[in-house]
Amino acid sequence: MPRKQRRVSAFFKILAVLTVTCGLLLAGGYYAITSLKPLEVAEPEPTESCTITGNEDTHDIDVEQAANAATVNGVAFSLDMPEDAVVIAYATVWQESKFINIEYGDRDSLGLFQQRPSQEWGEPDQIMDQVFATRSFYEELKEVPDYQEMPVYEAAQAVQRSADGFAYDQHEDLSRVMAAAFNGSEGPAVSCWYEPETSAKSDVAGAKAELERVFGTAPDDLPVADGPQTGEIGWSMAVWAVANARDYGLRSVTYGDQRWRAAAGEDGWSTVPDGAARATLVLK
Incomplete structure (x- = not known):
């Protein structure tokens, strides 16, 4: 080759x-x-959260959301509103702000309910006060004839007069779970945990003063005979204190024979060792 x-x-x-x-x-x-x-990739464990249990259902929500939900419920006690009113308010707030007290919105809308100063809901600083805003919503709801007999979204729309009233309907089921948890009828149904460094300085007196402003009743006056129709006021105050513990630096909440401790983390509530049921609310 x-x-x-x-x-x-x-x-x-x-x-x-x-x-x-x-x-x-x-x-x-x-x-x-x-x-x-x-x-x-494992999802990071939440460092701050709240668990709510009602109507045999459980959900997790943010601490800020739980604190605002507890206040919306508490104001209903001060006005002797029924649980149905709380469900309507919750469905409204889920749609409008997701329980975050925002300082903005469509046009001049503000706050939890996205109320507008130009529509005579109040001054901006008043609307940003969760107690004032919630009271305003309930006062308007009272004026809606037979609101308890209406579908939740229709009752909410009668107050809000929004562009799409049917949107409130999607939040009804969760709102009923939350109302049962926060109205006290299911006892220690709300538990929260948070990072110690994020909590405020201990202010038990401030927490008690806000409880009275929200519920219209001082926690030291418990037990209350013939309480409001909203629910069991003692337990409702207790879960309000748990949901707002981070903002007031509370380390423990005791009501009846149950005690919530911040140090317990997700475990939350436990039975008081002596087992004595007391109709007093103790904050520390």
């Missing part, structure tokens, strides 16, 4: 070997890559 032909033949042999080798490497690499399982 001529030298030139031998060189060409050798070249193609080498090329064939390289082609086969690269193919094997690529195939092996493809197999190795495709055989790898996707990395499973």
Whole structure:
């Protein structure tokens, strides 16, 4: 065979070997890559959250959301509103602000209920006060004839007069769970945990003063004979204190024979060792 032909033949042999080798490497690499399982990244554990249990259902919500929900419920006690009114208020707030007291909204809307100063709901600083805003909502709801007999979204729309009143309907089920949890009828149905460094300085007196402003009754006056129709006021105050513990630096809340401790984290409530049921609310 001529030298030139031998060189060409050798070249193609080498090329064939390289082609086969690269193919094997690529195939092996493809197999190795495709055989790898996707990395499973664990979701970080929430450092601050609240668990609410009502109507045999449980949900987790943010601490700020729980604190505002407890206040919306508490104001209903001060006005002797029924649980149905709280459900309507909750469905409204879920749709309007998701229980975050926001300082903005459509046009001049503000706060939990997205009320507008230009529509005579009050001055901006008043609307941003959760107690004032909630009281205003309930006072308007009172004026709606037979609101308890109406679908929740229709009652909410009668007060809010929003662009899409049916949107409130999607929040009814969760709102009923929350109303049962916060109205006290199910006892220690709200538990919260938070990072100690995020809590305020201990202010038991401030917490008691706000409880009286929200509920219209001083916690030191418990038990209350013939309490409001909203629910069990003692337990409702207790879960309000738990939901607002971070803002007032509370480390424990005791009512009856149950005690919530911030240090317990997610475990929350436990039975008081002496087991004595007392109709007093103790904050520390």
